[in-house]
Amino acid sequence: MYEYRRTKTTVSLLNYHFVFCPRYRRKIFLKSELEQRFKELVHELCAELKIEIVAIECNKDHTHMILNALPTLSPADIMAKIKGVTSKKLREEFPHLLHLPSLWTRSYFVSTAGHVSSETIQRYVEQQKTRG
Template identity: 45%
Template sequence: MDRYRSNDNIVWDCDYHVVFCPKYRRKVLVDGIGSRFEEIAHEVAEELDFEIREIKVMPDRVHMLVSVDPQFGIHRAVKRIKGRTSHDLRAEFPQLKRKLPTLWTNSYFVSTVGGATPEAVRQYIEDQRNA
C-alpha cells in the first residue's frame, strides 16, 4: 500500500483513528448489522475517495483507521459515514428504529495517528475486540 496519496493540489499522509458509538451505547451492531455497516462505510469511502485502512465493529462501538484528504476533512468523512449508515441500516433493519431515536450519538473521537505507525494503530484497533 502506497503511504502517500495525492490530488491535483497536494500530496498527503493523513491517517486518523476514529471511534463512535450508537446512541446510549446500545449493543445493536450485531446479527449482520455490523457487517452491513462495514460494507456501507467502504461504499461511502470509495464514492468520496478516501480510504478505510482498518475497521472493527463491536456491538457498542466502531473503530476505524482512515486516510482522508485534508482538503476534504476528517469531519466530513465521519459525518458522511454516520449519515449514510444510519439511513441505510435503519431502513434495512427496522428493529433499529424501534430501539433508538437515532442510530449514532452526535459525538465521536478522532485522533491523528501522528508518530505511531499505521501497523501500531491497526494492532490497537484489533486489540479492542478483546478489551
C-alpha cells in the same frame, strides 16, 4: 501499506483514527449481519469519497476506523457523511433499530495517526474483537 496521497498540488498522508458509538451505547453489533452491512456501507461510501480504509472493526457497542483521506475532507465532514448514510440505510434495512430516535450519538473520537503510530493503532483496532 501507507501511501502518500497525491493530487495536482499536494502530497499528503492524513490518517485518522475514529471511534464512535450507537445512541445510548446500545449493543447493536451483536448481530453479525448488521455489522457486515455496516462495513459494506462504509466501504461503498469511502470509495465514493476517495477515502482509503486502513482498518475497520466493530465491538458490541462501538466501532473503530482508521481512514486515510485527502486534505479536502475534514474529519467532521467524514463523520457526518459516514454516520448520516449508515444511520439512514441501516434503519431502513433493520427495523429493530427504528425505536431509537437516532442511530449514532452526536459525538465521536478522532485523532491523527502518523506513519509509525498508525501501525500500533491498527493492531489495537484489529484486536478489539478479541477483547472482553
